[in-house]
Amino acid sequence: MVEVSLIEQVKTGDLTAFEKLVQGTQQRGLNIAYGILNDPLDAEEVLQEAYLQVYHNIGKLKAPEAFRSWFGKIITHLAFRYSRERRRFKTVPLDYVRQVEDTFIDEPETLVLKKEQQDQMINALKTLPDEYKAALILREWEDYSYQEISEVLDIPLGTVKSRIFSARKILLKKLKEGGF
Amino acid sequence: MSDLGCYDENLSGYLDGALSSEEARVIESHLQTCAHCRDTLNRMQALSSAVRQVPRPEASLLLTARILSRIQTPEIYAETPLNKLLQSWGLLNLLVLGTLVILFGPVLLEVMRVIVKHLVIVTSLVVKLSWQLPLDRTNLTLGLVLIVGAMAAFYGFGRVFSALSREGTIS
Numbered sequence: 001m002v003e004v005s006l007i008e009q010v011k012t013g014d015l016t017a018f019e020k021l022v023q024g025t026q027q028r029g030l031n032i033a034y035g036i037l038n039d040p041l042d043a044e045e046v047l048q049e050a051y052l053q054v055y056h057n058i059g060k061l062k063a064p065e066a067f068r069s070w071f072g073k074i075i076t077h078l079a080f081r082y083s084r085e086r087r088r089f090k091t092v093p094l095d096y097v098r099q100v101e102d103t104f105i106d107e108p109e110t111l112v113l114k115k116e117q118q119d120q121m122i123n124a125l126k127t128l129p130d131e132y133k134a135a136l137i138l139r140e141w142e143d144y145s146y147q148e149i150s151e152v153l154d155i156p157l158g159t160v161k162s163r164i165f166s167a168r169k170i171l172l173k174k175l176k177e178g179g180f
Numbered sequence: 181m182s183d184l185g186c187y188d189e190n191l192s193g194y195l196d197g198a199l200s201s202e203e204a205r206v207i208e209s210h211l212q213t214c215a216h217c218r219d220t221l222n223r224m225q226a227l228s229s230a231v232r233q234v235p236r237p238e239a240s241l242l243l244t245a246r247i248l249s250r251i252q253t254p255e256i257y258a259e260t261p262l263n264k265l266l267q268s269w270g271l272l273n274l275l276v277l278g279t280l281v282i283l284f285g286p287v288l289l290e291v292m293r294v295i296v297k298h299l300v301i302v303t304s305l306v307v308k309l310s311w312q313l314p315l316d317r318t319n320l321t322l323g324l325v326l327i328v329g330a331m332a333a334f335y336g337f338g339r340v341f342s343a344l345s346r347e348g349t350i351s
């Protein structure tokens with residue numbers, strides 16, 4: 001949890017305080033960006049951009065307690081945009097998705113190695129729509145409450161509930177043959 | 181039986197502790213009688229812990245430094261038309277200098293050697309000569325253009341160089 005006093009210091013333009021804020025929050029921020037983009041380098045790129053926005057716009061953050069949601073919002077917005085732009089330039093999706101689906105649906109293996117299972121999970125996560133991924137990752141990796149997720153993604157509580165549920169349903173379906 | 185009481189979406193919410201106490205109570209009593217929902221809840225639970233186990237990349241040690249340097253040097257690197265012009269000017273000068281060195285390298289080197297060797301004589305000669313030049317508008321303008329041109333070339337090339345090193349082309 002980020003201390004309110006630290007946020008107040010950053011608001012005055014204190015670079016040392018900002019450095020402390022970055023160090024205290026960068027791993028969490030990176031997790032969120034990576035959860036959406038599934039690429040470590042892209043995630044760091046987005047995170048750098050996010051911190052620039054944090055630094056220049058923190059004056060607009062009225063309630064310092066809301067930093068967690070506000071920060072999550074900046075990262076998810078930038079990651080969504082980055083993901084859209086990336087898709088426009090890289091044209092892999094269709095074949096790739098089919099290939100991933102094949103590995104999950106036509107594999108009768110029951111004994112799967114742990115590493116292999118993790119890889120399957122990562123590949124399954126990649127196939128989720130960005131908005132579902134974001135909701136699920138905020139919940140599972142960063143323990144955001146449904147209320148916080150609804151603030152971050154600007155969607156009603158009911159939509160948060162159904163997005164997380166849909167993400168889980170899709171994953172379960174894809175991983176069914178993998179032993180889940 | 182998987183009948184009217186089964187509502188998967190609420191099972192997912194129940195897993196996250198996101199239901200009202202009333203909704204949670206309904207689910208709990210339903211779970212006692214419905215094997216189908218118990219199974220679904222178990223699978224969702226297993227999935228949830230598997231997702232939590234997915235490895236994540238560690239923030240690189242240089243990340244904080246990179247962010248701070250981007251905050252401290254924003255406008256200097258902005259691609260304004262003036263900056264682009266200065267960069268081109270810097271590169272053009274470098275190109276001309278490079279060509280001269282390649283074509284007349286030995287001669288230039290010899291001239292430099294002579295100048296350095298007789299530095300005192302050369303300096304006094306230059307000073308004497310410059311006093312004899314009339315301080316009229318043409319000469320002043322010429323001097324100003326030369327000085328500003330050289331400074332702009334230096335600055336422009338400096339920008340090109342730092343932009344390249346920021347891109348990681350030069351380390």
Ligand SMILES: [Zn+2]
Binds near residue numbers: 185187210
């Ligand atoms: Zn049921």
